[in-house]
Amino acid sequence: MTNIKVYTTNTCPYCTMVKKFLEDKGLSFKEINVQEDRKTAEKLVETTGEMGVPQTEINGEWVLGFNPDKIIELVN
Known part of the structure; x- marks a missing residue:
């Protein structure tokens, strides 16, 4: 099974494009908003x-x- 995580912010148009692309392809994913989770944002960097x-x-x-x-x- 494919494990997909998308790291996003509230105002990112490309984030919206990635999520729509995955949805259109029927791929499930977990969205992680790094704008709302600073600790995860730091870990991502x-x-x-x-x-x-x-x-x-x-x-x-x-x-x-x-x-x-x-x-x-x-x-x-």
């Missing part, structure tokens, strides 16, 4: 070295930004 969102973790692999091709590659 420590883990990936990136401050931007969206960041999508798929089975332990990371996708920065809205990159549908990379998401599909990691899901398959």
Whole structure:
């Protein structure tokens, strides 16, 4: 089973695009809003070295930004 986590903020248009893309593909995911959870935001930066969102973790692999091709590659 594919484990997908999408790290987002409230005002990020690319976050919305990633979530809509996953929904359109019928892929379930867990959304983690780092704007509302500072501790998780800090851990995310420590883990990936990136401050931007969206960041999508798929089975332990990371996708920065809205990159549908990379998401599909990691899901398959």
